Amino acid sequence: MRKRHGERLLFEIDTLTIEAAAGYVLTGVNGAGKSTLLRMFAGLERCEACTVEFDGERLPLHPYPAALRKAIVFVHQHPIMFSTSVFHNIAYGLLARGESKRAVAPVVEAAMHWAGVEHLRDTDPTRLSGGEKQRVALARARVLQPRLLLLDEPTANLDGPAREQVMALIPTLLDAGGSVVMACHDRDLIGLPGIHRLKLRDGRLEYR
Numbered sequence: 251m252r253k254r255h256g257e258r259l260l261f262e263i264d265t266l267t268i269e270a271a272a273g274y275v276l277t278g279v280n281g282a283g284k285s286t287l288l289r290m291f292a293g294l295e296r297c298e299a300c301t302v303e304f305d306g307e308r309l310p311l312h313p314y315p316a317a318l319r320k321a322i323v324f325v326h327q328h329p330i331m332f333s334t335s336v337f338h339n340i341a342y343g344l345l346a347r348g349e350s351k352r353a354v355a356p357v358v359e360a361a362m363h364w365a366g367v368e369h370l371r372d373t374d375p376t377r378l379s380g381g382e383k384q385r386v387a388l389a390r391a392r393v394l395q396p397r398l399l400l401l402d403e404p405t406a407n408l409d410g411p412a413r414e415q416v417m418a419l420i421p422t423l424l425d426a427g428g429s430v431v432m433a434c435h436d437r438d439l440i441g442l443p444g445i446h447r448l449k450l451r452d453g454r455l456e457y458r
């Protein structure tokens with residue numbers, strides 16, 4: 251995977267292997283390219299010379315393949331939500347996949363319970379705090395059961411109980427059986443037991 255901005259080479263990565271059902275933190279100084287790398291995986295950023303092997307099939311990252319669109323979910327640092335309700339935002343992706351309202355309702359209930367946002371079900375997400383919004387975004391991603399979940403600095407800009415609540419959810423994301431890669435600077439996330447460490451440094455990826 252190679253990424254340039256004009257003449258500047260941001261990174262060049264020969265091979266990156268993401269195992270099934272494994273958790274990774276991606277670290278690196280500000281501007282190292284962490285968000286860019288995650289956005290590439292999610293098809294949100296063009297890249298040169300990018301090929302992935304997914305379930306034994308070789309695919310380009312551009313144009314972005316439908317198989318990856320279904321398998322990979324990206325959670326933005328500042329999640330954007332419809333100005334409807336928390337319930338609707340969590341349900342939306344499943345309804346868009348063609349699932350019935352009747353099938354989706356209990357899944358959304360369980361996800362709200364998991365994220366501790368049941369009391370906010372009818373709230374307009376634009377009125378939520380940063381921590382509440384991040385928890386709704388995690389619930390919204392989780393119901394889609396992604397094979398790979400990409401989190402961009404999930405605890406950035408949070409402190410106190412809001413940060414603790416988001417922190418507590420992250421290890422349980424792996425229980426669903428998918429893999430998680432999160433870009434972060436948060437020492438507590440980097441130190442989570444069993445998590446693999448990746449570092450972008452001077453345009454190269456290091457396994458640590």
Ligand SMILES: Nc1ncnc2c1ncn2[C@@H]1O[C@H](COP(=O)(O)OP(=O)(O)OP(=O)(O)O)[C@@H](O)[C@H]1O
Pocket residue numbers: 255256260278279280281282283284285286287433
């Ligand atoms: N469209 C663009 N044109 C030129 N440079 C860009 C563009 N988009 C991003 N960059 C640069 O690419 C670099 C990588 O940005 P990125 O957001 O991926 O870094 P990061 O490691 O996630 O940083 P942080 O830890 O601060 O979030 C930065 O120097 C940024 O300014």
